[in-house]
Amino acid sequence: MNDSISPRTGRAPDALRPVTITRGYTVHAEGSVLIEFGQTKVLCTASVEERVPPHKRGTGEGWVTAEYGMLPRATHTRGDREAARGKQSGRTQEIQRLIGRSLRAVFDLRRLGERTIHLDCDVIQADGGTRTAAITGAFVAARDAVNWLLQRGAIAESPIVHPVAAISVGIVRGVPLLDLDYAEDSACDTDMNVVMTGAGHYVEVQGTAEGVAFSRAEMDQLLRLAEKGIAELIELQRNSLSK
Amino acid sequence: MNDSISPRTGRAPDALRPVTITRGYTVHAEGSVLIEFGQTKVLCTASVEERVPPHKRGTGEGWVTAEYGMLPRATHTRGDREAARGKQSGRTQEIQRLIGRSLRAVFDLRRLGERTIHLDCDVIQADGGTRTAAITGAFVAARDAVNWLLQRGAIAESPIVHPVAAISVGIVRGVPLLDLDYAEDSACDTDMNVVMTGAGHYVEVQGTAEGVAFSRAEMDQLLRLAEKGIAELIELQRNSLSK
Amino acid sequence: MNDSISPRTGRAPDALRPVTITRGYTVHAEGSVLIEFGQTKVLCTASVEERVPPHKRGTGEGWVTAEYGMLPRATHTRGDREAARGKQSGRTQEIQRLIGRSLRAVFDLRRLGERTIHLDCDVIQADGGTRTAAITGAFVAARDAVNWLLQRGAIAESPIVHPVAAISVGIVRGVPLLDLDYAEDSACDTDMNVVMTGAGHYVEVQGTAEGVAFSRAEMDQLLRLAEKGIAELIELQRNSLSK
Amino acid sequence: MNDSISPRTGRAPDALRPVTITRGYTVHAEGSVLIEFGQTKVLCTASVEERVPPHKRGTGEGWVTAEYGMLPRATHTRGDREAARGKQSGRTQEIQRLIGRSLRAVFDLRRLGERTIHLDCDVIQADGGTRTAAITGAFVAARDAVNWLLQRGAIAESPIVHPVAAISVGIVRGVPLLDLDYAEDSACDTDMNVVMTGAGHYVEVQGTAEGVAFSRAEMDQLLRLAEKGIAELIELQRNSLSK
Amino acid sequence: MNDSISPRTGRAPDALRPVTITRGYTVHAEGSVLIEFGQTKVLCTASVEERVPPHKRGTGEGWVTAEYGMLPRATHTRGDREAARGKQSGRTQEIQRLIGRSLRAVFDLRRLGERTIHLDCDVIQADGGTRTAAITGAFVAARDAVNWLLQRGAIAESPIVHPVAAISVGIVRGVPLLDLDYAEDSACDTDMNVVMTGAGHYVEVQGTAEGVAFSRAEMDQLLRLAEKGIAELIELQRNSLSK
């Protein structure tokens, strides 16, 4: 195989898929965003609850937490419904913990006051990158929920200190690629999810060798790609929120 | 209170809400339909599996089954995620059993062969009537899945013997109403869900007195309203499928 | 087969099976009734608890709720014990929700005060109609529990505003039948459970086409049969309670 | 307090409560026995299944197993329904394991062939001694199931090698008592359940100091009492089975 | 086989295996003991919690409770991890209830005050007798936790009124043996676990006929053996605690 030929057609190795951010996608939630990374579609809602979990009671601080789910036929073959099976998979729990940590990293919980923002990220259609789309969309939904609190006078200043977004990068047949779709993700040797703030700092870096272990040089390439993609996503978030 | 004044504004007591049926809403499922009854939005997918549950193995017959779920913030206040809580509520199970029975009632399972059609009905946004929208949308998704099987030559003739649709009716402050939204449903004394075939026969009738018990005369009024609504829904299904 | 011949021998199509109501069947519960519809035997106990569930706390109103179970060998072949399997089936939940709603429909919960009546309906032996026997027997047990509260002066007037009873009806080989036993229930095309008050009004109507969908004329026949049966059951309840 | 005064009125310290054994209590099971030890009533059914659990498959041997349950209002105050709570308590599991071991101790599993006898012991009303009544009644139900197998020619000779029965004994205010009722059981310092065969040998001895530890002399007294009680129970089983 | 030859080599029928008690095995717990009965190794920790379960709140009394677990590969063949399977087996629950009762039998819960001592007994390596080693080791850990409370002045006098220890005895090929290892336990006809206080009184006696039922004479032999073993164990506990 000729490694000089890109494994990706119609999109540059360092290009994001078309990204669409639709605010106000549903009517009840304080923030409701449909985010699309190509064929991947995730509905992210932000719900404000005037209570905090036990470990925050009486501290004057708020909490931000996330749950993640996938509709049974969001994928090529139907998966079990987790509610019917009676428990969430390890993968689901891992992803929802990641989303929660990523969003908390850009919140000043004292400014939020003793309330919780629940971020529900439900995958309507999956084609790779559902967790990174979820983090990127959840930030926009969280911003809308914060604006709702500000408009009602519930809080005096925004508890959000930075924007945050996430993207996947990976090496497929030797070529570092930005924003893997499902086919690329299945074929890649190394898969990395990167979460960064608008200030260009890292919140999470999760790199996994699916096949062969990766070198330091490869990691550096991947981190540069991710940095480029996240800067673009943060610009897209800003545009969407300015409407 | 003056009972002669309708409790509903901007819609006749015997009128459906605007109904929208969007086929091919997602790309992976053999049938994928977003159905909207006013503000209620349910995604219905039909997935074909080349296996049957144990009680059908070796019979030469197929199976049709349904699962129902609601995104946590589909409603005014956020509900628990059933997957996180570790079990489906009694209400969820009741609804998914109803959807399954309603669809099986119009299938000749022998013609389906030893395969299963899974109908997943997930409520994206709720404003009353989610179970009736789910049945009405699931029928369209099931039809698309059957067409997919026919086109591939997996079956020789359609196992669907009739169309099927469902609607809610109820009495609010003495006035019989068709297709209750959430506010009407919360206020009604009697609530009835009716499932009928395209031939005008009943598949399910579930009437419940929420407040005061209802008379035979009231039931007759409600059944007439339901019959009218279902005839209109079946016409809407037909139009959607003919595109 | 000759459809003009009734599918039932030794009992008229519009006749109930012999009904026996034994009050005080066990000693601990405030109400304890063994109800028999032919071979079907259900033990219904009413337990008074001086607490209400969270959604009723501080409202001054009480609550009435039901649970349903079946002993593993109540049926022809042994079924799984739900406690051992770790969850109640959808059918069990559906039935206990129906019993609860049916009884609440005849209670004025304000007169009950902030306490709960738990109705436990356990099937000792099953031969069709367990849910209708359960509702009919639970009413008698609830009445005994109310009398116990009245005698102790815990409440000043009865919160029960009507009697309530339930019966099944169905069409077997074209013949409408009252009070189906297991064999009839297995063979029927349409199965309907009807819950009515002593005032002749409907509390619940649940009709299901098991095989072919049913016409409006058939439903009317079934409702008439049910009305007759329920009037007889309410008379039997009254006789039992007057002893 | 005067220890020479028995803590029990109307029954000698070494007397059983009135014991009633009703065979054929329900119609579906191969063996169905209602056993009463005074106010304690347990329904014991024996169900034959033509399968064995995995660890017995292909061995030519059968299996005998037991499950135990208590109706929620069998007791003075209503207990949780284990099926609703989603798991069996440690106490329930301990008792059903005891019943299973006790019955297996008198079976020659090779003569049973590759089939299972399920013993379901459900407490209808509780007043102490439910596990000993369950073992004693389950033996009679098992015998009826074995007779059913013999009559159908499924087995050539009975796999039951001895009768088995069980009784509780305890020390209440210094007085050794046979067959404790609930009030005695709550007051006793030492509680012992003894399971013996018709040959006068021990199958299980489970003694527990509830309050003060017990001496060897006390244990000897209790074992003598138990031996007397079990001999009487085995005679009552024999009489019941000879009818 | 010649029954006059002992089935045990290298150890007298009435001899314990080498017993080792290591206090302070881990650093965090208020009491932490590794106990070894030959190849059986159980880590027993005692944790003090300044709360009691609901049934003890406001009584001024404390509580002592135990949990038991086995590492998946403590045994010859790997067993399921109970946390992964989602529930504790009946055997596990039976054992942890036994440990809890045995320890509570030697506590004066009023002197403990409203706090709980949790005893966690985790089997690192199993070779028979894990429950008796657990009880014997848990006593030492509990004593250390009590000493910790005394030294901090949290309690004025020790709530422990007696030492307690446990041992298994059994009959293997006609020979009564003390302290069965796994091979002996698998081969034995009768297996008895005995829990006694330092005063020579019984707390628990649990005898089970695995194969043939046992006679009164055999029970007497076994009880004498157990008494001898427990006296030795209590001496070993005392020596360990005096260091």
Add this chain to the structure above:
Amino acid sequence: MNDSISPRTGRAPDALRPVTITRGYTVHAEGSVLIEFGQTKVLCTASVEERVPPHKRGTGEGWVTAEYGMLPRATHTRGDREAARGKQSGRTQEIQRLIGRSLRAVFDLRRLGERTIHLDCDVIQADGGTRTAAITGAFVAARDAVNWLLQRGAIAESPIVHPVAAISVGIVRGVPLLDLDYAEDSACDTDMNVVMTGAGHYVEVQGTAEGVAFSRAEMDQLLRLAEKGIAELIELQRNSLSK
């Protein structure tokens, strides 16, 4: 604060804690290793099973999987026992998935044949770094299990293609530290777990900003520290295995 003062006393910022690897810690498992990173002690066993999970059946390939647990009092304050609570936490699942992936990364599963190696990592005592100790110890246990298979002739050549080890690094008060203990881990701003092969390549990199997001320069510092620590761990594994 003076950043030039190390937050760590008695250990250089780039020094591992004392590491001890004890092979053959328990007797039943094919590999059994107690690994200690300072006060952190994890028992890692490797169990060979002659079966593979469904997704590997018939492929000729084997499987390597891991489970992780923590004894309830391994930590400063007692945690819930996951088996008693009925489910594994998200953290537990995340860790055991990480261990499994890390070990599979250095296995050629075809050479293993259709068998499974189960790695059970149970934390006896926790003081930070339990997951990295688990990976490092599990490798040694896996190697012992592989040697056991080689010695029995079950496989012809070792399926292990590289050694693998893991270490944590973090930034505490501005100072990059290797191998964080619990106090350091609680105080750190950035925490990173790194898994590398003996060839110096990455298998997993998981960096999390606990407080403030971290810069690329900080990440580079941490990666260098980790590389140093892992090289030392792999040398320690080699020494241990050569004994």
